Amino acid sequence: MRRVRTALRFVASVLMVSGALLVLDATTTLLWQEPISWGIAKTRQSDLERELAGMAGDGGGDFAAAAARLADRVERGRALGRISMPTLRRSFVMVQGVGTSALRKGPGHYSDTPLPGQRGTVAVAGHRTTYLAPFRTIDRLRRGQPLVLEMPYGRFVYRVEKRRIVPPTATEVTRRVGHDRLVLTACHPLYSAAQRIVVFGRLERAEPLPT
Numbered sequence: 001m002r003r004v005r006t007a008l009r010f011v012a013s014v015l016m017v018s019g020a021l022l023v024l025d026a027t028t029t030l031l032w033q034e035p036i037s038w039g040i041a042k043t044r045q046s047d048l049e050r051e052l053a054g055m056a057g058d059g060g061g062d063f064a065a066a067a068a069r070l071a072d073r074v075e076r077g078r079a080l081g082r083i084s085m086p087t088l089r090r091s092f093v094m095v096q097g098v099g100t101s102a103l104r105k106g107p108g109h110y111s112d113t114p115l116p117g118q119r120g121t122v123a124v125a126g127h128r129t130t131y132l133a134p135f136r137t138i139d140r141l142r143r144g145q146p147l148v149l150e151m152p153y154g155r156f157v158y159r160v161e162k163r164r165i166v167p168p169t170a171t172e173v174t175r176r177v178g179h180d181r182l183v184l185t186a187c188h189p190l191y192s193a194a195q196r197i198v199v200f201g202r203l204e205r206a207e208p209l210p211t
Helices: 002-031 035-053 063-073
Strands: 079-085 090-096 121-125 146-151 154-166 181-188 195-207
Touching: 035 079, 035 090, 063 146, 146 181, 146 195, 154 181
Parallel strands: 121 181
Antiparallel strands: 079 090, 079 146, 146 154, 154 195, 181 195
């Protein structure tokens, strides 16, 4: 009988600890982001930082030609450039592609849209609650605030124009318009994929990399 009581106490202790850990994980996810995927993505971002640092600059001022060359050689899931949202104090290495494995590393560029320096709409997607949650707070972006894409061949500064909430099927947000622009997309609301939040930015200036 004593052994049975000891075993039951042990099982109860395990269940209590497990329950506490589950509550802690859920609370952390609600208040911040999912911690396990954060660690995975943090490691992958460090790898991407080294990869991006090793990419040779492609200067010369012909941004369109340099963008085309980069698009031809960068495989999906590999480092492409850096996206920064200064007012949110957020900066991440961006990868090519928006597949599941790519977005586990960081924000991903829709490979069927242009790169900065080419005419049209550059589109980038990112998670809001998992894998570093790079776009968690893009709902806080306001008109006129900067969005910066730093590529191996140049630096491109956009200014936020507007935000929209759209259904997941609203592919028209990436269409070409009368000016060069950037769109950021993410699931909305938090913890749901029912809709998409889209932030639109208009290109303000393109700068060559310092030599």
